[in-house]
Amino acid sequence: MNDAEIPTNASILISNMIMSICDFENRRKVRKPVNVSYNFDPYVTEFINETFRMLLDLIDDKTCSGIGRDCCLDLIVKYVDKASGCDWTSKFILSGVPKVLRVASTVPNLPDTEKKQYPLTEQTKMHISCVLSTVYHDLCSDRERENFNNECMEFIK
Structure with a gap:
């Protein structure tokens, strides 16, 4: 196994583990109202946070392959929201939005520079826009939207 396959395999394993846990928790629930987060056990919550x-x-690792990064972004799209996921939107705004924007600002195929670039695929920018759109549409209050906008503006400055 070479160095490029390790992050890809790790992200696939994490994907399968999250799907298993969320499927198990979803089966335990009968029905829940829209935009109400699940009440996970503390152990499950700790695992989800980790x-x-x-x-x-x-996402922010320059040694991660483009495919592995896209898989991570897909997982965030699927599980970051309140309605069908793990309700990690507010935490993602503080810690994830700057990292996603840093990857989004990467210009692919530049000539060799001193700084190592993020490996990207053709679909990485689309995945990033889906993540940002999902996070923004999951925000319920004006305060949350303002925090999101402030994080984006902070990155631009």
Whole structure:
């Protein structure tokens, strides 16, 4: 296994683990109203927090392959919202939005520079726009939207 396959395999494993946990928790629930987050056990919540932190670290890791980064972004799209996911939107705004915007600002195929660039695929920019759109549409209050806008403006400055 080479160095490029390790982050990809790790992100696929994390994806399968999150799907298993959320499927198990979803089966336990009968029905829930829209935009109400699940009440996970403390152990599951700790695991989810740790997993999302690892996903955010993989997104911002320059050694992660483009495919692995796209898989991480897909996981965030699927599980960051309140309605069908783990309600990690507010935490993602503080710690994830700057990292996603840093990857989004990467210009692919520049000539060799001193700084190493993020490996990207053709679909990475689309995945990033889906993540930002999902996070923004999950925000319920004006305060949350203002926090999102402030994080974006802070990155631009």
